[in-house]
Amino acid sequence: MITVAVDCMGGDHGPQVTVPAALEFQARLPDVEVVLVGLRDAIEAQFSGTRPRVRVHAASEVVTMDEPPPQALRFKKDSSMRVAVNLVKSGEAHACVSAGNTGALMAISRFVLKTLPGIDRPAIATVLPNMRRTNTYVLDLGANVDCTAEHLLQFGIMGAMLVAAVEHKERPTVGLLNIGAEDIKGNETVKQAAELLRGSGLNFVGNVEGDDIYKGTVDVVVCDGFVGNVALKASEGVAHMMATTLREEFSRNPLTRMAALLAMPVLRAFRTRLDPRRYNGASLLGLKGIVIKSHGSADVYAFGQALETAVQEVRNNVPQRIAERMGQLHPQPVQ
Amino acid sequence: MITVAVDCMGGDHGPQVTVPAALEFQARLPDVEVVLVGLRDAIEAQFSGTRPRVRVHAASEVVTMDEPPPQALRFKKDSSMRVAVNLVKSGEAHACVSAGNTGALMAISRFVLKTLPGIDRPAIATVLPNMRRTNTYVLDLGANVDCTAEHLLQFGIMGAMLVAAVEHKERPTVGLLNIGAEDIKGNETVKQAAELLRGSGLNFVGNVEGDDIYKGTVDVVVCDGFVGNVALKASEGVAHMMATTLREEFSRNPLTRMAALLAMPVLRAFRTRLDPRRYNGASLLGLKGIVIKSHGSADVYAFGQALETAVQEVRNNVPQRIAERMGQLHPQPVQ
Numbered sequence: 093m094i095t096v097a098v099d100c101m102g103g104d105h106g107p108q109v110t111v112p113a114a115l116e117f118q119a120r121l122p123d124v125e126v127v128l129v130g131l132r133d134a135i136e137a138q139f140s141g142t143r144p145r146v147r148v149h150a151a152s153e154v155v156t157m158d159e160p161p162p163q164a165l166r167f168k169k170d171s172s173m174r175v176a177v178n179l180v181k182s183g184e185a186h187a188c189v190s191a192g193n194t195g196a197l198m199a200i201s202r203f204v205l206k207t208l209p210g211i212d213r214p215a216i217a218t219v220l221p222n223m224r225r226t227n228t229y230v231l232d233l234g235a236n237v238d239c240t241a242e243h244l245l246q247f248g249i250m251g252a253m254l255v256a257a258v259e260h261k262e263r264p265t266v267g268l269l270n271i272g273a274e275d276i277k278g279n280e281t282v283k284q285a286a287e288l289l290r291g292s293g294l295n296f297v298g299n300v301e302g303d304d305i306y307k308g309t310v311d312v313v314v315c316d317g318f319v320g321n322v323a324l325k326a327s328e329g330v331a332h333m334m335a336t337t338l339r340e341e342f343s344r345n346p347l348t349r350m351a352a353l354l355a356m357p358v359l360r361a362f363r364t365r366l367d368p369r370r371y372n373g374a375s376l377l378g379l380k381g382i383v384i385k386s387h388g389s390a391d392v393y394a395f396g397q398a399l400e401t402a403v404q405e406v407r408n409n410v411p412q413r414i415a416e417r418m419g420q421l422h423p424q425p426v427q
Numbered sequence: 428m429i430t431v432a433v434d435c436m437g438g439d440h441g442p443q444v445t446v447p448a449a450l451e452f453q454a455r456l457p458d459v460e461v462v463l464v465g466l467r468d469a470i471e472a473q474f475s476g477t478r479p480r481v482r483v484h485a486a487s488e489v490v491t492m493d494e495p496p497p498q499a500l501r502f503k504k505d506s507s508m509r510v511a512v513n514l515v516k517s518g519e520a521h522a523c524v525s526a527g528n529t530g531a532l533m534a535i536s537r538f539v540l541k542t543l544p545g546i547d548r549p550a551i552a553t554v555l556p557n558m559r560r561t562n563t564y565v566l567d568l569g570a571n572v573d574c575t576a577e578h579l580l581q582f583g584i585m586g587a588m589l590v591a592a593v594e595h596k597e598r599p600t601v602g603l604l605n606i607g608a609e610d611i612k613g614n615e616t617v618k619q620a621a622e623l624l625r626g627s628g629l630n631f632v633g634n635v636e637g638d639d640i641y642k643g644t645v646d647v648v649v650c651d652g653f654v655g656n657v658a659l660k661a662s663e664g665v666a667h668m669m670a671t672t673l674r675e676e677f678s679r680n681p682l683t684r685m686a687a688l689l690a691m692p693v694l695r696a697f698r699t700r701l702d703p704r705r706y707n708g709a710s711l712l713g714l715k716g717i718v719i720k721s722h723g724s725a726d727v728y729a730f731g732q733a734l735e736t737a738v739q740e741v742r743n744n745v746p747q748r749i750a751e752r753m754g755q756l757h758p759q760p761v762q
């Protein structure tokens with residue numbers, strides 16, 4: 093039995109999305125049990141008809157979306173987010189999922205669960221689609237705005253172990269995000285990181301560029317959180333602009349609307365293939381426990397995908413895989 | 428009369444693209460004269476029928492696309508690129524355009540033309556489309572991988588002056604690319620840059636995020652060259668993936684191909700609105716002269732757009748506008 097603690101209060105829609113998604117998820121997977129964490133009334137208000145067979149774990153506070161992380165960490169000890177993470181720490185849950193404030197979730201997870209030996213800082217990793225129809229994993233996406241070469245090496249290891257575990261690839265390829273494929277490109281940190289990655293025993297292929305994320309050149313793209321966050325949001329911006337422009341052009345006049353009707357199955361297939369909701373669920377990697385961050389605007393389907401990500405990481409022992417690999421890199425001295 | 432020096436040897440296609448584009452451009456604009464710079468034989472091989480009335484300025488060497496910039500600068504003094512920039516320096520041309528090696532073009536331009544007073548480093552600026560159907564100017568796109576706050580301030584000033592000049596906007600809005608709208612976000616350099624921009628007298632609106640580029644939130648987006656380059660290439664990657672996916676879905680079977688036929692005018696309008704070739708022509712800003720970089724893969728239409736960008740900057744005195752604004756920021760002591 094796999095138990096997933098769900099922070100029901102997080103996200104733009106709160107229990108309205110998280111509770112139905114969690115119930116649906118539990119109903120679908122016989123070996124998964126969810127624990128609904130949050131304000132009892134708000135959660136139970138979402139139960140329609142007979143009370144479902146589900147555990148509710150009350151928490152009296154809520155971390156708001158724009159709350160400064162240190163404040164959430166220090167003063168909201170009974171928040172749904174904190175309590176959900178506590179359940180992972182105590183072993184009552186195998187993983188937790190939240191659509192809440194990213195900074196607060198990172199601060200709380202790091203404080204409660206601690207990082208794995210050898211990991212200085214956790215990173216946020218997500219999956220993105222690519223033209224080869226495989227998955228590209230990118231990290232960090234915003235947890236760390238100032239990174240050293242050593243941090244980037246650790247991100248590479250964590251990303252590779254995540255892909256090895258959940259995609260069952262023995263030696264995932266790792267690329268370092270840079271502004272040119274040549275070794276001489278980039279700033280000093282990136283050049284040093286390339287050296288470290290080259291000596292790490294990972295399947296490091298060298299520098300990759302922004303478009304390689306979507307070409308599917310490598311399994312894992314490593315970057316600092318500032319660059320990763322900007323790249324991700326710029327990508328979202330372009331995708332949104334293109335989708336909107338396409339919609340505008342198809343609804344321009346009766347003739348184009350007719351064309352849209354005829355092209356509907358094609359447009360639907362197109363949308364499905366690139367649906368960002370499918371890729372919902374970013375991993376907070378490098379912690380002694382599994383924490384998944386859902387997009388704040390997730391709907392029931394998207395939040396379900398984040399729950400799925402959590403279960404995949406539990407089934408494949410992601411934190412253990414990372415810990416083992418870190419142990420090989422820095423063997424502990426024998427006493 | 429406006430004279431534009433064209434480095435005919437640069438780019439993936441060389442004279443095959445640059446020569447027809449330049450001839451077409453000159454034929455279209457009665458007050459513009461082009462000077463074709465490069466290997467005389469290679470250029471003249473592109474003249475079909477009667478020899479066109481055009482100036483050819485011979486240059487005996489070619490900077491290759493993957494040549495290290497210091498080498499191009501030191502050893503290729505008679506390259507088409509160097510000679511084209513020299514023509515701007517000597518006043519024989521008002522601007523030059525090259526589709527060649529970006530690093531070499533920047534190194535040569537900086538060495539030959541020098542930077543404007545108060546500008547430490549030139550930056551590469553380009554125009555991107557947005558959902559408001561206006562233009563978003565982004566800089567730097569790769570010339571500077573390690574920037575100080577002062578450099579970012581200078582980019583803001585250069586970008587604002589470019590927009591003021593070519594878009595005839597009196598007070599263009601300027602945003603600083605960051606990973607959140609709040610002041611507390613980002614690394615130290617970005618936080619300091621925000622302070623400097625706030626005190627600069629520019630119409631600075633604060634932090635913007637990656638998706639704001641395509642939302643059209645501000646006229647000018649300021650970032651360091653590493654971040655800007657990754658954001659631009661990630662955007663290109665997504666756009667390419669989406670266009671390819673759409674094409675794949677429309678050519679899946681006879682039925683979808685029929686739908687494509689009916690949707691053709693719509694798909695064509697969609698493609699035209701977001702055609703990246705329309706936005707070809709990045710400005711090397713901050714120099715004592717106008718230098719425009721075309722995409723290496725530009726076709727005749729795209730290269731023509733880069734020539735158009737050059738002429739716009741000449742007509743609107745972009746370097747002078749930047750120099751004047753820098754003079755206001757750091758008034759020279761009166762002797």
